Amino acid sequence: MKVLLVDDSGTMRTIQKRCLLKLGIGEEDIVEAVNGQSALEQFDRGVFDIVITDWNMPVMDGLTLLKEIRKNDKEIPVVMVTTEAEKSRVVSAIEAGISDYLVKPFTVDTLKDKFQKWVPAMV
Amino acid sequence: MDVSYINPFIESASNVFNITLNSPLTRQGLSLKQTDTPLYEVSAVIGLSGKVSGTVVFSISAPVAFGIVKQMLDTDVAEINADVADAVGELSNMIAGGAKVHFSQYNLALGLPKVLVGHNHVLRFPGNVRPICVHFKARWGAVALEVGLDTLAISTENTADQDADLELAASC
Helix, strand or coil: CCEEEECCCHHHHHHHHHHHHHCCCCHHHEEEECCHHHHHHHHHHCCCCEEEECCCCCCCCHHHHHHHHHHHCCCCCEEEEECCCCHHHHHHHHHHCCCEEEECCCCHHHHHHHHHHHCCCCC | CCHHHHHHHHHHHHHHHHHHHCCCCEEEEEEECCCCCCCCCEEEEEEEECCCCEEEEEEECHHHHHHHHHHHHCCCCCCCCHHHHHHHHHHHHHHHHHHHHHHHHHCCEECCCEEEECCCCCCCCCCCCCCEEEEEEECCEEEEEEEEECHHHHHHHHHHHHHHHHHHHHHC
16 A cells, blocks of 8 residues: 655654554555655656645645646545635535545544545555 | 634634644733734744735744644654744644634635744734734643734725625615
8 A cells, every 4th residue: 555645744744654654554655745746756656545635835736736646547545634624625626536635633533534544454 | 903803813723732732722811913023932924815915923932842843743852943843834834724714705825834933033014914912821831823914905805895785785
């Protein structure tokens, strides 16, 4: 199970990565990116089972990343983890093909429940 | 500035501290910001843009910053480093993001947080903005949230809506 984890905040990547590790994902199977552009480059180079992305990032934001991914891949789960909670924003993410949405702040248990839903290999 | 605009920020800050840091945030008081110097040595600054513009500053002391990093990352730090700046920036992002929902009619966008460190940094709000400062106490010490919104734009927006309503009423 290979995960592409995208967030410009090292803090958020660490929190989410630790959750993934606890759920049984190997460290070597988690690829991190600091913005949408570098994530897209990783995505085009590798084979991933899920993309977990922030929305507001420099260079390329998460919504644009999602749209770029969906040009060629309609199936891969893309989970948005973001502070954007307004209905209009959620709707635009759904229209772009988001698979799931988690609003910050969240507890570690909420994060775990969200990730478990999309990664069936996790215990 | 209409003080009611501060309420979503107070609510969001409390929510973020409770959920992310497992720390209650006790409100201590309100004041009008009088100087350009921040209250504490770490300031996370987020710009707001859209139909209304403004700035949110999340100001904390070093001990509070260290406590935040410990709680979020389970890491002990003794100096304000990149990890501290990142954690504080992310926290301010969550606070501003949580408040932004209550201003959806203004199509607000958040800038990326900028974190300033040291006792000598200066933060100036635009000339027509009088920021409100909310003082809190968290588990590790004092926290301040400064919010300055361009209320002239809000007043103009409200006036425009009222004019539109009047036109509609006159045409019926």
